[in-house]
Amino acid sequence: MSHIGGTAGPDKRTLRRELLAERSRLTSDDVSEAAEALARHALELPELARARTVAAYVSVGAEPGTLALLDALRARGVRVLLPALLPDNDLDWGAYAGQGSLARVRHGGRMALSEPAGRRLGPDAVTAADVVLLPGLAADTRGMRLGRGGGSYDRVLARLERADAHPALVVLLYDHEVVEHVPAEPHDRPVQAVVTPSGVRRFT
Template sequence: MEGDSRTLKKELRREALARRDALDERWRIEASLGMVEAAEKITVEPGEIVSGFWPMRSEVDIRPLMFALNEKGARLCVPAILDKTTMVFRELVRGAPMVEMGFGTRGPGAEAEVLDPSLMLVPLAAFDRRGHRIGYGAGYYDRAIARLQDAGRAPRLVGIAFDCQEVPLVPNEWHDVIIPEILTESGLRRFGPQI
């Protein structure tokens, strides 16, 4: 059963990413910029730690959104993959040097402060209307979120995607992290109690 679930997730991921890749590049840029308006609905306290991500391939470019949250007083951080299982979040400071982080992304070097975010903007490959997500398959975010929750720091999770990445139903697995809010070019969607 779990093997069938993984096979289906792999196929849903492939199809959703193909739809995202097919989006016109200029349209993706405009849609990404339009998501900055959602910053008004995403409340942050001065000094609150927000994790974002450096976009890769055809992902939503959330850098404008991140800097809008920074203007509201948030401290920013982005993921840094330390090894095959561990991801931490390093502080992103304007003007600080950036290094290659793998997967076609960039981020702060090892000298940057490691932070625990209270709000995480989470990339994803696909999602459904219940807030179930399909990541890229390596489980870095699932483990990082579990580590924060185990330490008593349950962050607010906001998935980031385009509408075309929605699928009818994501198969459930025991280790999956449910994302209660998803931001797309249509706006911020909040999901009720999970089914």
């Protein structure tokens, strides 16, 4: 477990900056090797083995890679939903139909995202998911997740709560991103599991 973020720990902005700097040092080989290991461990999760619908995302840059996992889920017959960023930072959703079904979309000055090119299903489509795979920069020993700060997934989690939907929440990280403490707000919800290239860590 990494000691980035001690018990008192830095604030969210500082912690994000430190973690993003560590990711920026990863080579493309590091990222692709980690992606294969992540997919292997994630597919062993009982929640994913039972799932009929999984809300996921397409990794960008040095994020822990998701494409191998998305393709493996689809090969199992799982319906995979992927997000499309809306102008207000909320997320719409579309079905994943293989890597050829993705479009590169640039939102303002940000990094281009890979989004589903097909029909939009509406922001509430996520409430049908059995598992939601969340992007993040870190998680702590309580299962509290540090996101990138855009607020899109805070809206997703609030939408799930309003719909009384209780999918398993799983975050995909590198090993050093499981830290002692992540600053949390009262509305933050813990995840049930973290998948890293070395295995799965579960939280009660």
